[in-house]
């Protein structure tokens with residue numbers, strides 16, 4: 001199987017329970033909830049995306065002809081001689097349009113722990129080490145268990161109470177970035193204070209101005 005990757009980079013995980021941990025980010029091209037064109041954003045299922053994921057033209061991106069080739073590129077992006085278990089975060093776009101058993105096996109072979117950031121509309125293949133689901137209002141949720149449920153807040157028609165009985169270990173609220181970011185952050189803080197099952201997830205990479 002071939003894989004289309006928008007970009008690949010080494011940085012700190014900026015979101016969720018693993019915020020602050022070093023990881024290779026592998027951003028797959030394409031998404032099933034938006035075609036990535038600004039002109040079509042208003043008509044998309046997911047309207048608030050903060051990411052460019054069209055094409056394979058970013059740094060470290062490209063077409064990879066096999067799982068082994070992509071896993072080797074991920075390994076080459078991890079610093080030589082680094083201590084600790086290497087971590088790769090598969091994101092996008094929607095990574096589960098492309099991630100398959102062969103890629104999971106090849107990344108494990110390279111010694112990586114594998115985390116995925118998904119919108120939860122596509123069932124993941126077995127073997128992933130960390131599953132982060134971020135549900136979107138208007139999209140049918142197919143993944144109802146995992147390590148963390150990270151809800152962008154607020155979303156009309158996707159209130160937190162709808163998700164908190166699902167089989168996730170951690171529940172996080174992430175303020176929606178955009179023109180209302182400050183107001184959304186205040187609302188997320190207030191929600192977490194009133195509902196302690198939910199924990200705040202700030203996008204620390206944006207605060208730090210790192211990728």
Ligand SMILES: C[S@@+](CC[C@H](N)C(=O)[O-])C[C@H]1O[C@@H](n2cnc3c(N)ncnc32)[C@H](O)[C@@H]1O
Nearest residue numbers: 048049050051092093094117118119134176177
């Ligand atoms: C760009 S998405 C890619 C992975 C997958 N398609 C998804 O939606 O989970 C990565 C993370 O960024 C979050 N995100 C996207 N746009 C955001 C925004 N404007 N504010 C806060 N988080 C956002 C998503 O909900 C998801 O948790």
Ligand SMILES: Nc1nc2[nH]cc(C(=O)O)c2c(=O)[nH]1
Nearest residue numbers: 012013014015091117205211
């Ligand atoms: N530093 C950093 N952390 C992230 N966590 C999730 C991201 C994503 O776009 O999926 C992301 C990202 O783009 N950068």
Ligand code: SF4
Nearest residue numbers: 031034046049093119
């Ligand atoms: S589902 Fe994820 S990648 Fe797709 S448009 Fe929404 S936030 Fe962006």
Ligand SMILES: [Mg+2]
Nearest residue numbers: 050051091211
């Ligand atoms: Mg991002």
